Amino acid sequence: MHAISRSNHAAAMDARQKLLEIAATDLGGRPDGYQVEAGRVYDSRDRSRHLTFAQAARRAIELGGKYDGHELPSNIHATTRASAIALAGRGLMGVAKDTYPHDGETHSYVVGFAEVEVDVETGSVKLIDYTAVADVGTVVNPRSLGGQILGGGCLGIGHALTQKTVYDQRYGVPLAITTSR
Template sequence: HQPYNIGQFSSNTSNTMSRTNYVAAMDAVAKLKEIAATDLGGSPDDYDIGEHRVFSKSDPSMYLTYAQAAQRAIELGGKFSGHEAPEDINPLTAGAVAGLAGTGLIGVAKDNLPAPGTPVAHVAGFCLVEVDTETGAVEILDYAAAADCGTVIHPMSLGTQIKGGAVMGFGMALTERHIYDPQNGLPASVGFHQAKPPTYLDVPAEMKWGAVDVADPVNPMGIKGVGEPPLGAAASSLLCAVSDALDGHTFKRVPVTRDMIVNAVAGREQSHAPLQSNTA
């Protein structure tokens, strides 16, 4: 059973869910050992888990399979089967436990682990571009990123997040113009021709990525999270590359459209008004 956590936002999904999963799993492990000690003798500390069973440390031939332990949890009832739950758990968790009660061994606990602050994930992006100063077109030739997201729990998923976030960042930097009515706050963009997301033709066919894989000292599994940082890293590194190609010219808003680049090269004032860009 997964306890209640604060939600999936602010790039903290892996961090919060790993904490809640951890405390629930540790409660389940403790109950497995208690059941084994009750049925096989000794103390819960005399037992360990592995290979789908809970076994005696001194005599591994003495064990219960997880299936047997789950059946015993139902027979023992109380805290083992979920008919009793800690009083400090969230009401949503309590409701979920009540719905699962009697179906097996139920591990449930509240995350009371230390939480000195919000874990901050970082991503560094590196972008190589070619800028056509006559048309203002920007071609992204190469992109690489490195993430500091704590312990890497799924490399393929991390790589997908980094590269997918990069594509979103490229769009924010160059093509996605989101216009809002300043009086009513209503979106005024009309279709994808005004807020064009990047396509396969707009991004490098291969994007490199890596991770430092240094564990977070607070999270029990060393996990930080990664969500939004890949987007910001891609957008900022792309705009820095464009700025470098234009001898250090700095654009004060995004997206940096072709006309803005042509005007910058020609030394002319920008033609955009507040409603034609993402920032006023």
């Protein structure tokens, strides 16, 4: 979830900046003279001078270009680009690449429990049951969280079941062609 929330934050900050620019264009002044709060973009010195998010979204369509997604940053991922192109012209669009500094680690606090049956004669392993618990703080998207926990479990189980797989040194492919040894 850490990686997803970083990119969402970058896109939200881009959308916020565009809201400020639209307000400055329509109401006068500079973008840094405006604030975003409670569904509005308002003049910091006179809150009665404002645009609602709906008004700003309509104005983004009128302005076009970077405001409604018809002009996109060159450094965004191909999937992000395809999504933005499909949605261009429908309102204000925040599009940005996560360029925040990386500390080299993505932290995760998850524990998984697996019940397995092991045939001690053949070494065959059968997964009977698996459950996991994650300490994530505030859950923004429950479906995404469930997918992340399940995906991590699948990766761990896959690693545990194939950790003794021998790979061809030249081609990098597994020498065993099945998971049953």
